[in-house]
Each structure stands twice: as C-alpha cells, then as structure tokens.
Amino acid sequence: MRPESKPDRQMSFIEEARRAQIVASAIEVLASVGFAKASLAAIAKHAGISKGVISYHFAGKDELMEEIVTQIYTKIAEQVIARLEGQDTAVGMLRTYILSVAEHMRDHRTQLLALGEIFHNLRDAEGKPRYGAHTNEELYQGIEHIYRFGQSTGEFRDFDLRVMAITHSSAIDAMFAYWAVTPDHDLDAHARGLADFFERAAAK
Amino acid sequence: MRPESKPDRQMSFIEEARRAQIVASAIEVLASVGFAKASLAAIAKHAGISKGVISYHFAGKDELMEEIVTQIYTKIAEQVIARLEGQDTAVGMLRTYILSVAEHMRDHRTQLLALGEIFHNLRDAEGKPRYGAHTNEELYQGIEHIYRFGQSTGEFRDFDLRVMAITHSSAIDAMFAYWAVTPDHDLDAHARGLADFFERAAAK
Amino acid sequence: MRPESKPDRQMSFIEEARRAQIVASAIEVLASVGFAKASLAAIAKHAGISKGVISYHFAGKDELMEEIVTQIYTKIAEQVIARLEGQDTAVGMLRTYILSVAEHMRDHRTQLLALGEIFHNLRDAEGKPRYGAHTNEELYQGIEHIYRFGQSTGEFRDFDLRVMAITHSSAIDAMFAYWAVTPDHDLDAHARGLADFFERAAAK
Amino acid sequence: MRPESKPDRQMSFIEEARRAQIVASAIEVLASVGFAKASLAAIAKHAGISKGVISYHFAGKDELMEEIVTQIYTKIAEQVIARLEGQDTAVGMLRTYILSVAEHMRDHRTQLLALGEIFHNLRDAEGKPRYGAHTNEELYQGIEHIYRFGQSTGEFRDFDLRVMAITHSSAIDAMFAYWAVTPDHDLDAHARGLADFFERAAAK
DNA sequence: TATGAATGAGTTTTCATTCAT
C-alpha cells in the first residue's frame, strides 16, 4: 500500500520532524480549504514557515502529496490488520474490517478528508489521475481475499469477487463522506448497517 | 436535483445554441484532460470560439459547470424514471434502477466522466465542495423511496433507509469509476451483480 | 538564416504591433542589463505593459528570444546580400561583406548587443546552447561560397575553407564586441583593416 | 590578466585544498551544464560537499568564478610563454603562439569550456559583463608585442596593431569553440591554417 | 571548519475575468 516514496536515504531527526510538521500542516489545510486552494504558500503559512522550506524538504508538491497518502494509508492499514488478527471466520473478518475502519475514521477525520482531497485531485504530469481505480488494485485484492476465504469455507455464496470488492470499498468511502458533512450521523450504526448488508449479500 | 441555474429569463435561439455548444465542448474537455486543466481557454479552443464568448454567455466558470451538472443529471433522471414506470415491485424497481443507470453509463461515458470531474473538484468561494453528500439529498430521497416501498410491502426487511441509499448510490458511482478506467470490465454483469447484492441485502 | 519561427498563422495588425513592441523592448533590455537580468518582468516593465501580455503574445520566453534572433539576423542578411549584388570578384565580395556588416553594426548597435546576449546565453531544455557553432552552418557556407569562388577564379590560393569561414566570422564578431565597449574605436578603419587582412590571407 | 583575487592573506594547506577541490568541481559542472545551471548547489553536490562550504571558502559565487578564470588563464599563459622562449623571429613567435594555444586546448578542453561559460555569462552587480573586450587589455598588449616586434624587424608590414590583436585573439577563441562542438575537427590543422593566415596577412 | 536548515526574493507560466471595439 506504499505508493512510491523517497529512496530511503537516512534522514536526520530534524529533517524528519520538519517533514512531519509540513505533512501535518498540509493535511489540515487540505481538509479545510480543499486541494485546489492548498497551495504551498497556504501550507507554509499555516505551518508558520517560509515557502522555501517545503521545497527544501520535498522534491515538489507531488512528493509532499504522495507522502501524505502513504502516511495516512499506512496507519489505516495497520489498524485494520491488527483488528483482523484473531478473526477466523469470513463473516467475522468482514464485520471487523468495516467496524475498525469506521472506528479509525471517527478518530482521524481530518486525515481522511485530506486523503480524499488528494485522491480526487492529484494528477500526474499528463493530467491523468494519480490515484483512482487503477491504483486500488492492492486494496481490492485485500478485500477479495476475505470474500474468497468465505467462499472457500462455504460461508459465502458464489459471486464476482471484484464487484464485491469495489462495492465494499466504495460503501466505506461513502460512509465517511456522508459523516464528514453530517457530523450528527451515527457512524457506528452506519458501520453496523453496512456490515449487515455485506454479510447478507454474501451469504449463501 | 437542479443545482440552481440561470434566472429563467427568456433566451433566444442563438443564445441557447451557443450555450449548448459551450456545454458540449466543456464536457469533452473535462472528460479528456480533467478539471484542473479544463481552463476556459481550453474549452474555448476546443469549441473553436474565443474565450470571451464563454464569459459572455455564462456568469462565470462556476455557472458553466453547474449548467453541465444540471443537464447531465436531468438526462439520467429522465431515463431512469422512464424505465421505472411499469415496475410495481420494489425488487423490480431496484433492479431496473441499477440496470438502467448502467445502460446510461455505457452510452454516455464522456458525460459521466465530466460529471465526476465537476463533482470532485468544483468548490464554492470559501473552498467548500460545491457537490457532495450535502447536495445529494434529493437523490437519496429518491432511492429511499424505493426501499421504503419495499419495506411497506413486506418485500424488504427493516433497515436504515439512509444508510442503504448512501451505499446504493456509491456502489453505482464506483461501478462507473471502475469501468471508466477498465473498459474491458463487463458493465452489465457488474450491474446484475449489484442488483443481486442490494436485493439480498434488503431481503427479509 | 531563419532559425525556426511561428507557424505563419495570420496575425492581426494589433498583434503584430504588440509583438514588435515587445521585441523592441526586449532588445533594449537585453542590451542594457544582459540576458540573465532580462526577465519577462523587466521587459514588460520597460515596455510599460503587464507581464501577462508577453505570455499572451508569445508561447514563452524562448519563442520571444528566437523571434528576436530571427528579426535581427534577417535584417543583417538582407543588407549584406543587397550590397553584394553587383560585385563580380571574390575580393570585391569579401571587402563588401565586411564593410557592409560594419556599416550595419554602426547603425544597429543595440540590436547586435541583444543578439550577442541571446547567442551566448539561450539554452534549450536540456541546457545545451541554443545557438553556437552548430547553428552557424548556414552562415559558414555563405562565407565559404565567396572564398571558394575566389579559389575557382584564381584570385585566391588554396586553403581550408571552413577554417577561413570560422576565422572570418569570428573576426567580425570581435570587431563588434570591441567597438561596443570602446565607442571611440574607429569601426570603419577596423573594417578596412579586416578586409586587408582577409584579402592578404587568402591571396595567392 | 589577474582579475582581482583574494587579498593575499595566508591560507592554510587545508584551505587551499578545499578551494582547489571546489574550483575543480565548478569547472566540471560549468563545462557540462553551462553557466545558468551551474548553481552552487550543483557544484557542491558534484564535489560531494555541502553548499555552505563554498560560501565559507569564497566570498560569493562571483569570487569563485573569478578564481576559476585566474587559474585557467594563468596556466595557459605559462605554457604559451614557455613555448615562446627561444623564438627570435616574429613569425616564429606568431606561429608558436597559435600552435601552443591549440595544443593547450587539446589537453584542457573542460577547463576552456568552463572559461568560455564564465566569460560569456558573468556579470557585475549592475549587469555589465565582467569579462569582455574591456578586460582583455593585457592580452591584447601581449599579442601586439609580437606584431610590433615583427614590424620593427621588417618582417611585417605596417598595420593597425590593435585590429590585428583583436582578430588574432578572436580567431583562436573561435577555433576552440568550433572544435568544442565538432570533436572530429582537426585542431592542429586548424591551428596551422590560422598561423598561415596571420603570417601572410602580416607579411610585407 | 563544516553542515544542514532556512530564508525570501525572483523566475516563468497559467488563468479567470474585464473591456474596448
């Protein structure tokens, strides 16, 4: 899930701290004003540093954005994978996956908002989306793994794994997006509702 | 779902034609180079007209974008509503909704790509997303209407209608997004898979 | 001698006038502060226009610079070629060439200073010089033509034409460069001295 | 020809070594990417040191550039002067001068490329060229010395010494510039050709 | 001495918008 990062040259403590500070500032700016207005100037101002510092620590805006994605993504994956340990049924994995992602969302709203901004907006040099269905392969395969396991144990019926993975993934994203603009929305209830949907839809 | 349009002052035939020409050009540019590179200059060049014309016929870039959304959205709604006529079971409506949207996608790929670009990128003056969960109310209510009907007839079990509507809507969007970057993907099979999914998820 | 120019799309009178104004301003700025400080901002300010105007009329700084080269070069070539008409001996051509270039220098000091700046400084995207020995081929061949004619008529002895062309060309450039920083220098006498030099160097 | 250097305060061995290392790195960078891209960062990276070191050892980029010029120029002069010893005719001196410079060029291509970059690009604070005809006085006088000697011995006819010196100097520079971009060019033949030109042009 | 970090001015370029014709 590591979308290409810096060649792991050794970084000093200060360097790491600055990069972390810049990443944190960028996340906050992205979440509050959106990608298009998250200029390096805005990020620097929010962090209380000069524009040049960002250029000094990151090769360019793209590297900064990709670093943010990597960091946020890694954290989600870590949490979900940790929760998944100990589950031995496909249904259990399925519910745990959804509930633990929702839990993570509740605690990292700003990060996920920023992640969404980057996912929807970052483009490569030719104007093609940097992220999107084509970079979700690893994610889809992870989800498919759970459903395939369920099919192999007989818990689940036969269905197209990719369709299920896409639906699963998008349902979670939509849950977050809705909650993000409707803070009163009951995120946990939503997650339980989703878990029911997928459990029933997959069941024999 | 009419996201605010021009005050309905009478428009001349020429005016309408020009606006339609500009909208068509904008859709093609958005679909091919993405929102960020879809400058008025690019749209004008693609249409073979001067930049000034766009400013003359639209209050600004935002109005143009909103006009595009209105037009595309209206067409989808018309087609889906037409197909829905004659269905008298919730399951029938559900399946028809999904299959007819997929059919529309197959025939209007460019328009939907453009729609997605605008949805993900357009911001208001303060930087808040112009579209998103908060502008989908009408859409959600339409979907909820079907599921509520199913619950009232006893076809469907009891579940949270809003959660279902959000999931239903996102599943369709994700189907399109995946197909858009994976043209070999079997859109109709995907749609049938989704129909099965929601039928089972909602069933008693 | 036309080092690549705009595709000859039709230009309006105003467009031509603006481009000419910008070119003239750029020449003056180049001549007075040198290439490195001849920023678009400086050129615009000198012309009393906004920076954007330059971007509007030229694809980029490089196109502006190449347009300048083209214009200046074309004028010199026209004058020299006109003077060369009517000469029927190699010695006559040789002397006329040198004297008419010197005459042009006297009347177009600023332009030639600007030309020198661009020749010495303009680089392509990879950092290689845009002009230099490798783009002088046409110039060298023109000069060689005269000397070859002299060898064929028996006016001149046998020598390497390319070496002569390089020397001839550089001697003229150096005459200008010296005069440019030493305005009291007698340009015409220098030109006559050069003419004597090459006549004797080539003579049997 | 010593274009102003550091006040001759005593330098430690280490200091000298560092300066030499920096100068060597700068020459290579200048020759390979050109003046405009020869940033202190690039020079430091090429040398494997930090940017700060350069600032520490040189008052600024300009002093570094001038130091490079001094070093390269000094070496050429030493070689030419050494070769000139033992020549007792003006013609001999003339030919030796040209041939020994060409010989030096063959062995020090990188240095001379760097020298050319600096000559053409370095500017003082007001934007005026740091080098050029106005700083060549010492060079011109050295060359004039030879030709004046030839005139006094009767080997050479009467001509303007300055014109001859300028031409002589530029012919050598042009020989190098041509060879630099046309490595197959026969440098020695070119030098002999030049020597013939100057011998004949100066002869009675 | 040497370093990495930071600065801020300066670069080119893009763009939505305005306006006179």
Next chain:
DNA sequence: TATGAATGAAAACTCATTCAT
C-alpha cells in the same frame, strides 16, 4: 453578440546567501 487583447493575481519552483550548531 462576439472578439482579441490585456490584466494582475497566484501558482510552483530555484537559488545565493545566512546562520546556529
């Protein structure tokens, strides 16, 4: 109505230089 021209703000990025450690 339509156009080409002009604007000026904002963008990302580069760079020589300074400075605390």
